[in-house]
Amino acid sequence: MxxxxxxxxxxxxxxxxxxxxxxxxxxxxxxxxxxxxxxxxxxxxxxxxxxxxxxxxxxxxxxxxxxxxxxxxxxxxxxxxxxxxxxxxxxxxxxxxxxxxxFTIISVVDEHGQIIASSQDIPTTVNYADRDFFLAQRDNTLDTLFISRPVLGRVSGAWRIPLSLRISRPDGSFGGVVVIAIxxxxxxxxxxxxxxxxxxxxxxxxxxxxxxxxxxxxxxxxxxxxxxxxxxxxxxxxxxxxxxxxxxxxxxxxxxxxxxxxxxxxxxxxxxxxxxxxxxxxxxxxxxxxxxxxxxxxxxxxxxxxxxxxxxxxxxxxxxxxxxxQLAHAARHDPLTGLPNRVLFQERCLRSLESARRHRTLAAILYLDLDGFKEVNDRYGHATGDALLQQAAQRLTQQVRASSEDTVARFGGDEFAIMLDGLLTQKDGEQIILNILTALSQPFTLDGAEARISASIGAVLYPLHGTDLNTLIGQADTAMYAAKNAGKNQFAWGTAAEPNNYKAEMAAS
CATH class of the missing domain: 3.30.450.20 (PAS domain)
Incomplete structure (x- = not known):
């Protein structure tokens, strides 16, 4: 026992x-x-x-x-x-x-309330001398439009709103009104x-x-x-x-x-x-x-x-x-590199996008694919390929800003994603991307052998390329393929931007 x-x-x-x-x-x-x-x-x-x-x-x-x-x-x-x-x-x-x-009816009414002209046939027996629109203008010394309460038309039998304007003779005396019914x-x-x-x-x-x-x-x-x-x-x-x-x-x-x-x-x-x-x-x-x-x-x-x-x-x-x-950590992290996986990356992206919205800053999402990784993996084996991925993860982590909420994640295979939080300008994001391209283009030492790879990066900016996370990640993925198709070792901004040639950029600097 x-x-x-x-x-x-x-x-x-x-x-x-x-x-x-x-x-x-x-x-x-x-x-x-x-x-x-x-x-x-x-x-x-x-x-x-x-x-x-x-x-x-x-x-x-x-x-x-x-x-x-x-x-x-x-x-x-x-x-x-x-x-x-x-x-x-x-x-x-x-x-x-x-x-x-x-304007259903336009009429000219003389100073006695008698209609002397109208856009419609109106019996001469109709007199408007008792109507509010007539009385108000008779005593009105200002040239203003009078807007009457709705009245039941004596001719049309329908409800209308009379709008009247005073007619003043040259001596200023009252000469009638022009009335419009709507x-x-x-x-x-x-x-x-x-x-x-x-x-x-x-x-x-x-x-x-x-x-x-x-x-x-x-x-x-x-x-x-x-x-x-x-x-x-x-x-x-x-x-x-x-x-x-x-x-x-x-x-x-x-x-x-x-x-x-x-x-x-x-x-x-x-x-x-x-x-x-x-x-x-x-x-x-x-x-x-x-x-x-x-x-x-x-x-x-x-x-x-x-x-x-x-x-x-x-x-x-x-x-x-x-x-x-351990289970909570494993559910949100990549077992090979220890980086956040897709689930944790999306959670952090949502927080970063919300922070960018509140503080009116920019946020960038980078979708990265290693150029030449398959050749290294095929040549030296999966163990060496795993070591290369681990070293690449370390280099990516070293290039993001330690003082920020930047996040590096591995989506699987040789695909990585990076969230750059709280950017002030697009140029800030471009500089970090260039640093990443430079870091990954340096030789890797793997069990005494030297291997060289590069990266193709697709980048999008919130809110310039969209506000929905799935849309942004999808655009970044598309932009990554645009950069790869344009010659690799470079990056492209979103679907509406032209790929930026990293090699030419480095040569110019």
């Missing part, structure tokens, strides 16, 4: 294990919740930025429409004042003197150029608090009271803004961006449904929670297993720990 001492699961040991397990689980769930919160905030911020840009474009679209209307009205007014008689607007439209198709749906036609989702909001609201046009999904409305809506109340203190509302219109919370138009008493509003904006985050949240649950179950199982394992012999525990370390 063995007399080796064994650990027993004492009360103190069990409590310690349980406490550590609880701390780890609390940490994991706190990190998961924090990550979910951060990603949700990032998604909302991205939606706010996107909507803010859309609102600027929307504002410009509305302004162009209004400026076109103002120009047409001013043109008609000028023709009327110069001729002294009502212009033939029918002929002007027919002859394309007026080409704006969005379809309210034209103001929200910008929606067709955007992707705001199924519950997206596009709205044009007058500073009087009433909408000139609103589109939610496929539903169009206008002349709605918007005075109590949060973007309208905010506008009094902030002409532009971005925020998340609580669904005051229809119960759907939205990411809102609004702007007050320059030169016109209107505001443009763009909104996307909050749930649609964070849909990707919600999907990841489900994945995170599922993963955290599995991880928690795994940790609980491991805690129980570890607690039982700690009751075993110290030698067995130490042997298991040593075995784990």
């Amino acid at each position: 063995s007399t080796e001492p064994r650990y027993v699961c004492t009360k103190r040991l069990c409590l310690t294990s349980a406490s550590l397990c609880l701390i780890v689980l609390t940490f994991i769930w706190a990190v998961i919740q924090h990550r979910i919160s951060i990603e949700r905030t990032q998604e909302v911020d991205a939606a706010l930025r996107a909507n803010s840009n859309l609102t600027i474009a929307f504002e410009q679209n509305i302004s162009r429409t209004l400026k076109a209307a103002e120009q047409v009205a001013a043109f008609v007014r000028e023709g009327y004042l110069l001729q002294g008689t009502a212009p033939d607007l029918h002929r002007w439209v027919r002859d394309s003197v007026i080409r704006e198709g969005m 379809d309210p749906t034209n103001l929200t036609s910008f929606y067709r150029q955007t992707n705001l989702g199924a519950h997206g909001l596009l709205e044009v609201t007058g500073l009087d608090g009433y909408t000139r046009g609103r589109k939610i999904g496929d539903q169009i409305s206008f002349n709605q009271d918007a005075r109590a809506l949060p973007w309208f109340t905010r506008r009094s203190t902030a002409p532009t803004g971005n925020f998340v509302d609580q669904g005051e219109i229809d119960g759907i919370s939205r990411v809102i961006s609004y702007r007050t138009l320059h030169g016109y008493p209107l505001m443009a509003v763009v909104g996307t449904a909050y749930d649609e904006a964070v849909a990707a985050t919600q999907h990841r949240r489900t994945v995170y929670l599922f993963a955290a649950s599995l991880l928690s179950a795994l940790i609980l199982s491991l805690t129980i297993g570890l607690t039982l394992a700690m009751a075993r012999q110290r030698a067995i525990t130490q042997a298991l720990q040593a075995s784990k370390i």
